[in-house]
Structure formats: structure tokens, C-alpha cells
Amino acid sequence: MAEVLAHRGPDATRIHPLPGGALVSTRLAIIDPAGSDQPLTGCTPDVCAVYNGEIYNYRHLRELLRRQGHHLHGQGDGEVITHLYEQYGRQFVEHLRGAFAIALFDARTDELILARDRMGEKPLVYAVQNTTVSFASEIRALQPAVGAGAVRPESLPAYLLYGFAPEPATLLEGVSKLPAGHFAVVRRDAGVQLTLHRYWTAPVGPPANGGEDAPDRRGDLITVASAALAEAVEQQTYADVPVAMALSGGVDSTLLARIAARTLTDLRTYTVGFDWTPTDELDAAAATAQALHSKHTEIRLSVDDYLHLLRRGSRSASEPIADWTLPAYLALTTHCHDDGVRVLLTGHGPDELFLAYRWVRQAIAYIRQPGSPPETIDAYTFNPEYAEAMDLIDSVLTGTARAIPATTSATLPDEAFRQHLRSALLRGYLVSNGLMQLDTLGLMNAVEVRVPYVDHKFVEAVSVLETPGSDREAMPKAKLYAIAETLDLPIHYVAKRPFFPTLAAVTPSILSMAQDHLLSGELAAAGLIRPNAVRQLLLSTPTIGNGLNVLFRLLMLEMWLTHLRKPAL
Structure with a gap:
């Protein structure tokens, strides 16, 4: 597993044995490069941790912990993790400001705690198999421990619609993502028991009480x-x-x-x-x-x-x-x-x-129109890319239900609809895809x-x-x-040009790659896609542009699977 993750942390690799398991870290040294190697320990060696990311408020936390009697020896950011846990227990994560994925073991309680930052900047995937829980920063690092599972059919409609599998699901059977703003407690009671706990949710609008603690103006x-x-x-x-x-x-x-x-x-x-x-x-x-x-x-x-x-x-x-x-x-x-x-x-x-997306603003403008909006509105249909994929999902996939659009909702007042949209964008598109x-x-x-x-x-x-x-x-x-x-940094408004390539120049190569990979690849062999429908898309795309995004998403998945199935290092 460490070898698979070496590209993420080329500066140091450490394997720390535990009773019945191990913590593994591959480090990219950003703060205190000469020191602060993992695993990290607190005042007692019974508490140890490995983590990925950065704790941005670590300097403040180090001073806070020293005043509370903790002895910190290094100069890095990660050392505060174990000491905060000793001070606050499971609530330690609420004190962290940063991007992180953490695995912490407490020998005193025989508990493993997995934690992920609030907005999901750092990934953490896991698989529970019989009496073992395996976890890592990347799906392919789980393969040496639990193997690479089959493609999860239930995730394919959402993947073709959005271009990603919304958390906590992944595209593989038996592999899940620890959701952003959550921690998990793993215990060895009657096998392995993993319990999820949410400690933060991305706000999508004013507090329900109207923001009593916020300034008025x-x-x-x-x-x-x-x-x-x-x-x-x-x-x-x-x-x-x-x-x-x-x-x-x-x-x-x-x-x-x-x-x-x-x-x-x-x-x-x-x-x-x-x-x-x-x-x-x-x-x-x-x-x-x-x-x-x-x-x-x-x-x-x-x-x-x-x-x-x-x-x-x-x-x-x-x-x-x-x-x-x-x-x-x-x-x-x-x-x-x-x-x-x-x-x-x-x-x-x-x-x-x-x-700020154009199609989102179009959806908001639509729901503000006088008269009664339809019983439901799916904002994603205002984006031609999503509408195209939605029309093709049933024809390309076999035996799967139509994906449920992330922004479908009952008719809502304007402000509630805006909050609903922001929730879908933050918790779906940004966390599961962009970050x-x-x-x-x-x-x-x-x-x-x-x-x-x-x-x-x-x-x-x-x-x-x-x-x-x-x-x-x-x-x-x-x-x-x-x-x-x-901030005294006024910026003049300039209409931004999209950071997006013109696709006509690369389309012929993409179609050739799709034909090479999709018609005889894993998705077709597993009976998850209809080869005839794919052939039809390949023939129609050059003339009418239909289905290019669907073909591209299938291609990227198939190429990823091909590399994933190679023997583990």
C-alpha cells in the first residue's frame, strides 16, 4: 500500500505496527521538512496517528496546548493532532482548521478514528472486509489489501450524468468515501464495527435563527x-x-x-x-x-x-x-x-x-418568473451537457434506473431554491469532483x-x-x-473567458480512443453498457455532436479500470 502511494509522499515512508494491524504514511514534507516524521504521538505513546494534508492553524494550537500543559517537541503542524485528541477526545477534530485526512489509534480504548476535513479537500476511502478495515488516500492503494472490486452498477448513472460518483459512494463495489466533515470510529467488537459521525455541515444559507450572532449590517x-x-x-x-x-x-x-x-x-x-x-x-x-x-x-x-x-x-x-x-x-x-x-x-x-455558473443563474431566473413553476424543477437541465447525458443514460447502460438529479426539488420559494442549489453544488460538484x-x-x-x-x-x-x-x-x-x-484591493470587472479547450481539434482522437477501449473493455464484458448503443454514439457524434460527453466519461472510466486491474506492485 505504501508503494502505491509513494507519489503522494516521496519524502518519507513509515510503517507503524499496531496490535492486529498497522498505520502507514508516505510524507510530502511541507512544514518542518527536516523533522516531524510520522507516526505522531502525544504525551503518551498509546496515542499515535498518521495524516495527509496541512493543519493551517497549527501555530495557534501549539501555543494553546502548551498553556494546557502539553509538551510538543517538533516544529511541524501535525503534532497538534494527537495532543488535541488527548485534551478533547473525539472532539479534537473540531479545533482543526485545514485540509486533512487522519487515522488515529488509541491503544487505551482499542479504537481507530478516521477523520476528514470539513470541505473534503483531502480524500479518505475505506473498505470493510470480514474482520478487517483498510483505508487510504486513494482507491488503488486498497488493492494490495482487499483487491479491486467490480464496478458498482448503482454508481454508473450518476457518473454518466455528472461526471463523478457523489460521496460516500465510489465506482467500485465495497469501497466507500468517508464523507467530508465526518469522522469514523472503528472498534473490534464482534468483528469490525465502523460508525460514522458528522461534526460539520457546509452551510448553504443564513442560520435558521436568522443569524443572531452575526453583525446586523x-x-x-x-x-x-x-x-x-x-x-x-x-x-x-x-x-x-x-x-x-x-x-x-x-x-x-x-x-x-x-x-x-x-x-x-x-x-x-x-x-x-x-x-x-x-x-x-x-x-x-x-x-x-x-x-x-x-x-x-x-x-x-x-x-x-x-x-x-x-x-x-x-x-x-x-x-x-x-x-x-x-x-x-x-x-x-x-x-x-x-x-x-x-x-x-x-x-x-x-x-x-x-x-455563478450561467446555467445555475438561468435556473434561478426561471423559478422567479411570475406564475406557478412546475411541480418540480431540475436545475441541471439548464446545462446542455447534463441534459444530453440524461437523455442517453437509459440507452447506454443496461439494467439501471435513471439517475436522480442532485438538484431536483419540489417547488420552493426563491431563497430556499438558491440554498438547495448551493447545497447540491458544494456537497456534490465541488467536494466529490472539483476538490x-x-x-x-x-x-x-x-x-x-x-x-x-x-x-x-x-x-x-x-x-x-x-x-x-x-x-x-x-x-x-x-x-x-x-x-x-x-480589503483595499479593488478589482475591475472583466468578463472572464472560460478555461476550457475548443473540442473540435481533439474530438477525432477521443472518438478513436473510445472505439479502441469501450467496445471490448471491462464495462462491455461485464454487461454494464450496450456496445450497439456505444457504436451508434461513435457514428453520430462527428455529425451532430450528440453524446460526446457520455462517450468521454465512459472512456475515462474504462482507461482508469484498465490501469487499476494491472497486478499490484
């Missing part, structure tokens, strides 16, 4: 959100290794870069573009980089580069990534690694937090990707901004521009 709420974001960036730019920023032409990354420039004296920025796409983000990002005086790198991908990176990413991802931008992000982290950068900040999150992609594409190259906008303090602060009766700004992400003004 909108300006004060913006100030609170601004302070939370500035603090998140300050914490996440701290590292003992080089830090860089992924820079696009939009407000999300531009604001982060301007905040980061206040604390990083040698700011590095990176942008990716496509040679065959007439409009991209390179010029806008270069202008921002020049204003920030950052050391800027432009990465331009040819069609051949794109296809090479697509194949590499499909084989090595922790789970299938059915996203056309996969090659761009993999190229980004590859260049970072080659330049010695080990931490990369990105501007992901505001599209979901502020409901998963960033983690796996970064750590393929031993680069830790950090996402300040999903810091839970900021998420909580901006959720209160969506108050009933608040002004309905026509400009997307208006509140983010207000935050920039509060």
Missing part, C-alpha cells in the same frame, strides 16, 4: 468574510518550501494572488492555455502577473500535449476524472514540480459558493494544492451574506468584488 458581514479570506490566504501561503499561485483571467484567482502578494515576497504565478483555442486566459493573467511583479510562467499545450496528458491522467488518477480540463491542471502541477514548487494555491470555490481533481492531479506530481476559498471560516462567513430580501446583483460574484474593496 451588510457591510459588517462583508468585513467578516473579508477577514476570514485574508486569514485563510495568510495561513495557506505559509510553508517551508516554495509556494505558487495558479492564475487565470478572472476575479477568483486575481483576488487571491493580490492577497498572497502581501505576504509572499517571491510570488510565482502559472497560467495554462491551448494553442488551438482562439481565446484563452493567457493575456489577462499576464497583465495581472505584471501588476503583481510575480515570476510568471505561461504553459501552452498543443493537441499532442493535451492527448498525452489526458492518457497519463486517466491512468494514474485516484479515481476517474471525466473533465476536459484534466490535461491543463496536470500540466500546471507538472511544471510546478519541475520548478521546485511544492505548494500551489488555486481560486476554486466561488462558482459554487456564489452560484478531488485538484488533490489527485497535484499529488501525481508531489504538489500540494491548497484552496483558500473553501476554508470553512470563509464558507461560513459568506453563507450569511445570502439573507432573504438582500439585493439581487446582476453581476456574477458581486459579493467577491465587495470583499476585494473591503
